């Protein structure tokens with residue numbers, strides 16, 4: 001395969017990742033609203049540990065560290081966004 005073709009494939013996968021990121025964040029917005037309505041904290045450590053462990057276990061062994069790191073970032077971005085939404089509610 002030529003480099004151009006490989007890059008086109010990468011671009012296709014990246015578009016999908018970004019579409020899924022937006023979909024995930026939209027769901028997190030709804031979780032944020034639910035938690036706010038029910039007086040629940042944003043952070044759920046047990047759920048996060050479960051997510052990180054599942055991410056690491058869902059890929060080939062040589063990618064488990066990367067999967068864990070990626071999900072740690074996603075969770076952190078999710079918490080940051082939820083905190084910003086909550087702050088906007090208060091202000």
Ligand SMILES: O=C(O)C(=O)C[C@]1(C(=O)O)C=C[C@@H](O)C=C1
Pocket residue numbers: 028031032042043044045047048051074075078079
């Ligand atoms: O499931 C939740 O309770 C969420 O708030 C969502 C989410 C996530 O992005 O997956 C974010 C923060 C929590 O610590 C756990 C999980």
